[in-house]
Amino acid sequence: MELIYKSTRGQEGVTASQAILKGLADDGGLYVPTHIPALDVPVEKLAQMTYQEVAYEVMKLYLTDFTEEELKNCINKAYDSKFDAQEIAPMVYADGAYYLELFHGATIAFKDMALSILPHLMTTSAKKNYVDHEIVILTATSGDTGKAAMAGFADVEGTKIIVFYPKDGVSPVQEKQMVTQKGKNTFVVGIHGNFDDAQTGVKKMFGDKALAQLLDKNGYQFSSANSINIGRLVPQIVYYVYAYAMLVHNEEIKNGEKINVVVPTGNFGNILAAYYAKNMGLPIDRLICASNENKVLYDFFTTGIYDRNRDFILTSSPSMDILISSNLERLIYKIAGDDPNVNASLMSALSGEGKYVITPEMRESLRDFYGNYASEEETAATIHDLYEDTGYVIDTHTAVASAVYKKYVDDTSDTKKTVIASTASPFKFARSVMTAIDKKYESMDDFDLIDELSNISGVPVPKAVEELRTAPVLHTTQCDVDEMEATVKKWLNIQE
Numbered sequence: 414m415e416l417i418y419k420s421t422r423g424q425e426g427v428t429a430s431q432a433i434l435k436g437l438a439d440d441g442g443l444y445v446p447t448h449i450p451a452l453d454v455p456v457e458k459l460a461q462m463t464y465q466e467v468a469y470e471v472m473k474l475y476l477t478d479f480t481e482e483e484l485k486n487c488i489n490k491a492y493d494s495k496f497d498a499q500e501i502a503p504m505v506y507a508d509g510a511y512y513l514e515l516f517h518g519a520t521i522a523f524k525d526m527a528l529s530i531l532p533h534l535m536t537t538s539a540k541k542n543y544v545d546h547e548i549v550i551l552t553a554t555s556g557d558t559g560k561a562a563m564a565g566f567a568d569v570e571g572t573k574i575i576v577f578y579p580k581d582g583v584s585p586v587q588e589k590q591m592v593t594q595k596g597k598n599t600f601v602v603g604i605h606g607n608f609d610d611a612q613t614g615v616k617k618m619f620g621d622k623a624l625a626q627l628l629d630k631n632g633y634q635f636s637s638a639n640s641i642n643i644g645r646l647v648p649q650i651v652y653y654v655y656a657y658a659m660l661v662h663n664e665e666i667k668n669g670e671k672i673n674v675v676v677p678t679g680n681f682g683n684i685l686a687a688y689y690a691k692n693m694g695l696p697i698d699r700l701i702c703a704s705n706e707n708k709v710l711y712d713f714f715t716t717g718i719y720d721r722n723r724d725f726i727l728t729s730s731p732s733m734d735i736l737i738s739s740n741l742e743r744l745i746y747k748i749a750g751d752d753p754n755v756n757a758s759l760m761s762a763l764s765g766e767g768k769y770v771i772t773p774e775m776r777e778s779l780r781d782f783y784g785n786y787a788s789e790e791e792t793a794a795t796i797h798d799l800y801e802d803t804g805y806v807i808d809t810h811t812a813v814a815s816a817v818y819k820k821y822v823d824d825t826s827d828t829k830k831t832v833i834a835s836t837a838s839p840f841k842f843a844r845s846v847m848t849a850i851d852k853k854y855e856s857m858d859d860f861d862l863i864d865e866l867s868n869i870s871g872v873p874v875p876k877a878v879e880e881l882r883t884a885p886v887l888h889t890t891q892c893d894v895d896e897m898e899a900t901v902k903k904w905l906n907i908q909e
């Protein structure tokens with residue numbers, strides 16, 4: 414049976430390349446494969462492969478309308494010297510767990526794993542579907558995703574990318590990262606408003622039929638790089654398979670031995686990829702879902718009730734400060750027995766009352782998952798203690814996962830070997846990390862902290878951070894919230 418994609422809300426049948434181009438289905442659902450394919454290469458073989466080779470073996474099973482040449486071409490363009498580790502995703506053992514470092518790409522966080530390949534998947538998809546328009550990626554960002562998307566799309570032929578960020582709503586380092594972005598096809602705009610304003614403005618443009626026609630007339634079409642795109646989910650499955658193969662290769666585990674996986678979770682994309690890997694036959698036992706104080710998912714796994722009606726808490730792991738985990742819809746659909754009607758009614762309750770309740774049968778199917786959360790104090794203590802005990806420094810997001818892993822072991826006494834997804838370099842969150850290690854760092858400025866972090870960890874300052882010190886500002890455009898559309902038209906030089 415050929416694998417294609419259908420919507421979690423019922424709409425039928427598109428190819429992988431069409432799903433990548435569209436992002437979201439027309440009925441508002443997320444694209445899911447008609448079945449989860451089984452790995453068809455034995456682990457002994459995978460254990461001898463490079464990251465790029467494993468990527469091909471995994472992704473070919475999902476991107477069924479890509480030729481071998483097309484897919485290998487995308488993989489080789491994505492996973493190259495932009496990464497500062499030859500393994501692409503190296504693994505470090507510390508204090509009873511294997512940290513899978515997913516932060517060796519251009520913006521030193523895990524979003525690079527998918528966003529470095531998405532532009533190539535998208536331009537290839539466009540060619541396959543005879544789209545001759547230039548693709549314009551439109552993004553609102555609260556800091557990190559916009560930068561990772563720009564780094565991925567910069568100078569990729571046939572694409573342009575426009576990022577809106579709240580002018581006074583991101584950290585100084587995040588702002589510097591964005592306004593120094595290179596690439597003739599990138600455009601960064603600071604808006605006079607908050608992230609929600611940016612997001613709403615972008616959504617409005619996506620939904621505007623007249624604007625779409627105008628773009629069409631001028632040879633453009635909008636697309637989105639957000640984390641519900643199947644072109645972001647599929648590349649994330651790769652590193653779980655690679656991690657398992659590496660453990661076998663290094664004789665840390667026997668082939669077939671089950672492992673656990675811990676994932677610091679926000680939008681539920683990363684852990685869903687681990688779930689897909691498990692369902693492909695990879696010997697993963699529990700999927701441990703780690704939340705920060707925005708613990709909607711912990712409550713969901715413990716009660717079967719998803720309830721976003723609560724205060725939004727700003728934490729030291731901002732990329733996990735999320736109350737609606739969009740990718741959870743793909744899991745809900747699956748545990749509803751692939752029933753789009755059940756899923757659609759739960760999602761409509763979520764957008765209406767901000768809440769839904771799953772049935773006891775659906776809860777039964779969640780046994781693969783374990784959810785817990787870490788408070789701000791526990792997160793800081795975890796960074797501190799791991800550094801004191803081993804010298805290894807982790808970032809705040811990874812620390813949430815590490816703290817939750819300890820709770821899991823206390824709760825279950827499960828001693829299976831465990832991989833923790835390490836989603837950001839500590840250099841990206843140097844202030845929170847360093848003050849967790851020692852309060853004396855509170856008074857230091859940002860770049861001194863970075864040097865000191867390098868000193869105490871013995872890890873060289875990553876290129877992405879080093880370059881920021883001297884990088885010239887290339888983007889100075891600002892606009893009011895009601896000028897977003899006009900700003901886009903002006904930059905694209907669109908004629909009415």
Ligand SMILES: *Cc1c(COP(=O)(O)O)cnc(C)c1O
Nearest residue numbers: 678679680681682683732836837
């Ligand atoms: C995006 C992000 C996460 C959350 O990943 P999801 O796929 O949204 O669950 C965790 N850590 C970091 C550093 C991130 O950037």
